[in-house]
Amino acid sequence: MNAVWDWISAVADWAAANWNPPGDQERGVWPRLVEHARLAYLSILIGLAAALPLGLACVRWTRLYPPVLTGVNVLYAVPSIALFFLMLPYTGFSDWTAIVPLALYTLVILLPNVVDGLRQVPDHVRQAAVAMGFGPLRRLLTVETPVAVPVIIAGLRVASVATISMVSVASLVGLGGLGQLILSEGFRRQFDAPIVVGIVLTVVLAFVTDALLVLSQRLLTPWVRRDGRRRKRKQRAAVPAGEAAAVDAGADPTQSAETGNGAHPWMS
Amino acid sequence: MDVLNELVAWFTDPGQWSGPAGIPARTAEHLQYSLLGLLISALVAVPVGLLTGHTGLGGFATASLANFARALPTIGVLFLIVLLVGIGLMPVIIALVALAVPPILVNTHEGVRQVEPALKDAALGMGMRGREVLMHLELPVAVPLIINGMRTAAVQVVATATIAAYVGVGGLGRYIVDGQARQDLTMMVGGSLLVVFLAVVTTLLFAGLSRLLVAPGLRALAATGR
Numbered sequence: 001m002n003a004v005w006d007w008i009s010a011v012a013d014w015a016a017a018n019w020n021p022p023g024d025q026e027r028g029v030w031p032r033l034v035e036h037a038r039l040a041y042l043s044i045l046i047g048l049a050a051a052l053p054l055g056l057a058c059v060r061w062t063r064l065y066p067p068v069l070t071g072v073n074v075l076y077a078v079p080s081i082a083l084f085f086l087m088l089p090y091t092g093f094s095d096w097t098a099i100v101p102l103a104l105y106t107l108v109i110l111l112p113n114v115v116d117g118l119r120q121v122p123d124h125v126r127q128a129a130v131a132m133g134f135g136p137l138r139r140l141l142t143v144e145t146p147v148a149v150p151v152i153i154a155g156l157r158v159a160s161v162a163t164i165s166m167v168s169v170a171s172l173v174g175l176g177g178l179g180q181l182i183l184s185e186g187f188r189r190q191f192d193a194p195i196v197v198g199i200v201l202t203v204v205l206a207f208v209t210d211a212l213l214v215l216s217q218r219l220l221t222p223w224v225r226r227d228g229r230r231r232k233r234k235q236r237a238a239v240p241a242g243e244a245a246a247v248d249a250g251a252d253p254t255q256s257a258e259t260g261n262g263a264h265p266w267m268s
Numbered sequence: 269m270d271v272l273n274e275l276v277a278w279f280t281d282p283g284q285w286s287g288p289a290g291i292p293a294r295t296a297e298h299l300q301y302s303l304l305g306l307l308i309s310a311l312v313a314v315p316v317g318l319l320t321g322h323t324g325l326g327g328f329a330t331a332s333l334a335n336f337a338r339a340l341p342t343i344g345v346l347f348l349i350v351l352l353v354g355i356g357l358m359p360v361i362i363a364l365v366a367l368a369v370p371p372i373l374v375n376t377h378e379g380v381r382q383v384e385p386a387l388k389d390a391a392l393g394m395g396m397r398g399r400e401v402l403m404h405l406e407l408p409v410a411v412p413l414i415i416n417g418m419r420t421a422a423v424q425v426v427a428t429a430t431i432a433a434y435v436g437v438g439g440l441g442r443y444i445v446d447g448q449a450r451q452d453l454t455m456m457v458g459g460s461l462l463v464v465f466l467a468v469v470t471t472l473l474f475a476g477l478s479r480l481l482v483a484p485g486l487r488a489l490a491a492t493g494r
Contacts, residue, residue: 077471079427082460085444089271089453161338168341172434172444179343187347187434195351199344206339 014193029181033201036177040164040205043099047106047159048152054107055114056140065115076108080166084173098170105166106159113155117148150224153217157210164206168198178202274454275461289442291462297438298466301357301429305364306422313369314414317376321410322402330377337370342428350435360432367428368421375417379410408483415481419474426467430459440466 020030058065083101091097121144129143171179178198186195278284284291320326346363353359383406391401433441443459446452 074468077423077467078464079423079430079467081427081430081444082463082467085456085460086464089457161335165339165341168343171343172431179341182341182344182347187351190351192348192351195344195348199341199348202341202344203336203339 011193011196015197018194027185029197029201032177032181032198033205034177035175036164036167036179036202037205039095039098039102039167039170039175039177040160040209042095043102043163043167044106044156044160046099046103047110047163048156050103051107051110051114055111055118058111058115059118069111072104072107072111075104080105080169081172084170088173093174095175097173098167098175102163102166102170106163109159109162110152110155113151114148117151118144120151121147146221149220150217153213153220157213160209160213161206164209165202168202178205271454271457275458278454278458294438294440294442295462295466298426298429298432298440298463301360301364301432301437301439302422302425305361305425305429306368306418308361309365309368309372309421309425310418312365313372313417314376317373317414318380318402318407318410321377321380322398322406324381327377327381330374334370334374337366342367342424343431346428346431346435355436357432357437360429360435360437363431364425364428368425371420371424372414372417375413375420376410379413379417380406382413383409409486412478412482412486415474415478419471422470422474423467426470427463430463 015029018027018029020028054068058068080101083104084097087097087100091100125143125147126139129139134143168176168179168182170176171183174180176183178201181194182198186192186198287293317330320330342363345366346359349359349362349366353362380402387405387409388401391405396404429439430441430444432439433445440459440462443462444456447455447457447459
């Protein structure tokens with residue numbers, strides 16, 4: 001027990017000593033963490049920016065959805081390690097080598113969620129908006145998108161955890177934030193402390209991001225909470241039906257075999 | 269298009285297709301690690317998942333494990349194990365098993381949990397015992413999800429077996445590691461393409477497998493969309 005405690009304190013000591021060494025930008029833990037967060041967040045944001053118009057198009061022109069979904073799924077089957085190396089001839093050792101593949105991977109989770117989120121807007125809500133004289137664009141921005149937010153954020157939560165853990169792989173092409181810590185500080189020097197620090201901080205970053213997304217959903221959709229207490233039973237039939245379907249999409253054994261897709265990458 | 273020409277030259281070089289460093293030998297090594305890792309994972313995860321799913325125990329534990337495992341950076345886990353155990357095939361297999369167990373376990377557990385209660389009641393009403401319900405009802409209904417979990421695991425394993433080369437063993441990752449060491453971009457890209465090809469073949473293989481193993485009644489149900 002004592003040995004374990006000594007080991008933990010040795011790792012913590014190393015992290016404290018190397019947290020942000022002045023004048024040595026390459027080796028600090030903090031700069032690596034910032035780089036990690038930057039690569040992951042940029043990839044997720046670009047993925048979302050691509051998934052929203054693509055999802056809209058897929059809802060508008062239904063025929064578009066199956067081929068686009070298949071394409072995205074095929075991309076997802078390409079291993080990240082291989083994709084990073086395949087990017088090298090085009091993007092070199094810039095951030096884009098990591099960001100482009102990671103953003104493409106988020107699509108496999110985000111696109112179905114955007115589409116499901118927009119599709120589950122109840123018809124009477126849409127008709128009410130039309131009756132109030134809302135045009136298509138105003139309806140989309142002020143009615144349909146807010147209703148879809150919980151489902152989209154459910155997708156973002158899954159995508160962000162996956163992306164944050166995958167950034168480390170980019171260390172093999174010389175990027176990768178905390179992955180650099182793991183590879184060059186830890187593995188190449190046969191030293192366990194940086195590896196452990198890298199793993200722990202990656203997991204912490206993933207969980208903090210997840211908590212932020214949950215918080216932002218509460219802020220963005222106050223009506224879900226307000227209504228929740230009063231109309232819990234009705235809610236279950238209306239909004240969360242779609243939400244549950246999106247969160248557990250593909251968990252249904254009969255459907256997942258067909259569609260092979262869902263918010264949970266493992267269920268797909 | 270220089271890259272493309274060099275790639276074609278790389279793939280068509282007859283020296284590339286024989287010997288211990290040739291593409292067939294490297295692919296065989298790669299497949300050997302992947303299969304071994306996947307097989308051990310399935311042997312661990314499927315029985316445990318069936319048990320937790322059937323008894324309803326450990327649902328929270330599997331969900332937590334899944335979340336935690338998804339956040340873990342694989343290369344960190346692999347390099348840490350190598351540091352602790354030493355270089356060789358064993359740490360690679362351990363890392364691959366650690367990677368593949370969660371998706372298989374969670375999908376098996378969920379697959380069994382999602383069997384409709386009415387079906388289970390019917391099975392019990394027909395006089396089936398607990399074990400029979402598991403083997404004759406819950407397992408067949410869960411097969412599509414179990415195969416999905418194994419496919420996800422297999423693709424990840426095939427991709428990650430590439431890192432085996434970083435810790436001194438063979439496989440297709442050798443082309444990437446050696447290419448990096450020699451500043452030979454063609455070799456790196458060629459190796460990556462081979463890994464992509466293997467991953468796509470794996471996906472197709474599991475699509476075929478689910479066609480073979482999913483009960484015809486379930487497939488009919490899925491086709492009509494319930």
